[in-house]
Amino acid sequence: METAMRHTRFASAGALVAVGGIILAGCSSANAPAEDITLTFWGTYGNGGNSAQTEVLENELIPAFEEANPGVSVNYVDMPYDGLKQKLTTSAAGGELPDLIRSDIGWVSQFAQLGVYRKLSGEMPDFKKLAADVYPGTLETTAWNGDYYGLPLNTNTRVLVTDKTALDAAGIEAPPATFDDLREMAEALEGTDVAAFADSGLSAWNVMPWIWSAGGDIADSDLTKASGYLDSPESVSGVQLLVDLYQAGQIPNLITGNTGATSTSDGLPTNAYASILDGPWMQDIWAGQYPDFEPIYAPVPAGDGGSISVVGGESIVVTEGTAHADAAYDFVAFTQSEQYQLGMAQAGQMSVKPSLAEKQAELVPYFGAFADQLETARARLPIPQAGEVDTILNTELVPAFEGTTTVEAALASAAAQIDELLAENQN
Numbered sequence: 001m002e003t004a005m006r007h008t009r010f011a012s013a014g015a016l017v018a019v020g021g022i023i024l025a026g027c028s029s030a031n032a033p034a035e036d037i038t039l040t041f042w043g044t045y046g047n048g049g050n051s052a053q054t055e056v057l058e059n060e061l062i063p064a065f066e067e068a069n070p071g072v073s074v075n076y077v078d079m080p081y082d083g084l085k086q087k088l089t090t091s092a093a094g095g096e097l098p099d100l101i102r103s104d105i106g107w108v109s110q111f112a113q114l115g116v117y118r119k120l121s122g123e124m125p126d127f128k129k130l131a132a133d134v135y136p137g138t139l140e141t142t143a144w145n146g147d148y149y150g151l152p153l154n155t156n157t158r159v160l161v162t163d164k165t166a167l168d169a170a171g172i173e174a175p176p177a178t179f180d181d182l183r184e185m186a187e188a189l190e191g192t193d194v195a196a197f198a199d200s201g202l203s204a205w206n207v208m209p210w211i212w213s214a215g216g217d218i219a220d221s222d223l224t225k226a227s228g229y230l231d232s233p234e235s236v237s238g239v240q241l242l243v244d245l246y247q248a249g250q251i252p253n254l255i256t257g258n259t260g261a262t263s264t265s266d267g268l269p270t271n272a273y274a275s276i277l278d279g280p281w282m283q284d285i286w287a288g289q290y291p292d293f294e295p296i297y298a299p300v301p302a303g304d305g306g307s308i309s310v311v312g313g314e315s316i317v318v319t320e321g322t323a324h325a326d327a328a329y330d331f332v333a334f335t336q337s338e339q340y341q342l343g344m345a346q347a348g349q350m351s352v353k354p355s356l357a358e359k360q361a362e363l364v365p366y367f368g369a370f371a372d373q374l375e376t377a378r379a380r381l382p383i384p385q386a387g388e389v390d391t392i393l394n395t396e397l398v399p400a401f402e403g404t405t406t407v408e409a410a411l412a413s414a415a416a417q418i419d420e421l422l423a424e425n426q427n
Contacts, residue, residue, distance in 0.1 A: 043102030097321030140379035155313035175298035214238030215305030297369035
């Protein structure tokens with residue numbers, strides 16, 4: 001999971017008061033409940049020891065919601081990321097579900113298919129309005145079989161990261177803005193000890209930014225067919241860029257699974273790699289491990305399809321086990337408010353609302369580059385077998401990088417296998 005390792009260092013929870021005196025509005029129930037109720041909310045805000053996020057949630061945001069919704073209490077239960085999915089699985093089998101879950105985006109289609117997550121589109125008041133206010137790519141992550149089973153809660157994306165030392169080594173003043181620029185940077189670094197680019201795998205998280213930016217795609221918009229899309233000339237050209245750089249020695253074999261290679265998080269600040277794709281969580285990690293490193297964030301290099309990256313993050317969902325759907329919907333709506341979104345931004349979670357990008361950047365300046373990239377970022381295939389898609393891509397693409405097959409043949413084989421997965425999900 002992309003969010004599992006994110007540890008962020010921000011202002012204390014008490015500083016939330018300074019976020020402009022934000023007023024909670026439009027989130028209270030039209031009618032108070034006949035009797036007091038408690039909503040149980042499972043999440044992973046404290047995963048990895050991140051107390052700032054749980055402090056904001058428990059000391060600022062939940063009390064604000066409860067004050068605006070008399071008779072409704074929220075009991076937040078924090079769990080490790082690795083344990084939440086297992087707990088959710090066993091609780092669903094036993095019929096003991098919470099009302100609300102902060103769900104990894106990769107779980108939404110899986111648990112929607114199983115009947116664990118409640119459909120929000122067509123059911124939750126103001127869903128269309130709330131959905132229209134988020135980045136389109138984040139909303140894609142909540143879709144399953146033509147409906148939506150959650151709303152984006154927090155988000156992230158990958159951008160190109162480099163630094164001045166790398167740019168100086170390549171004799172350029174700015175990060176590569178296009179595929180051609182990246183090729184030129186790689187040529188300039190030939191004969192040095194610096195690889196032009198590095199990544200740590202060939203899953204959809206890794207390769208889809210290049211495929212989308214080249215003008216390709218993984219499947220049709222109805223999610224019925226990958227053949228003709230994943231193996232299109234455009235998709236092939238996006239992966240071919242990486243293969244060419246790899247075979248020229250400008251991408252290390254970390255991308256094909258060499259676990260002994262220098263990690264991207266260490267290789268960039270130590271000048272082994274000139275650029276990587278990574279997310280906002282790295283800022284604080286580097287600040288602790290490499291305090292003199294000053295990352296430069298830039299858009300994913302653009303191809304014929306533009307500059308398009310991949311969406312990460314979590315969604316807020318209501319379970320089918322809730323006995324308090326109306327109150328749960330109120331809390332979901334509250335999570336979309338400026339108060340909630342900027343409160344969590346100050347604690348390290350990027351807002352899902354483009355309308356808040358400017359205010360968010362005032363709180364966390366380096367979020368600006370990621371917010372810009374989110375304007376075009378897209379979701380990976382929202383199907384229950386997303387993990388199998390990653391396995392297929394890794395398995396089929398490694399031989400192309402190693403030169404034992406062509407990119408076109410590798411993607412055609414992957415597409416045929418993904419066709420079978422998509423067929424399993426058709427009504």
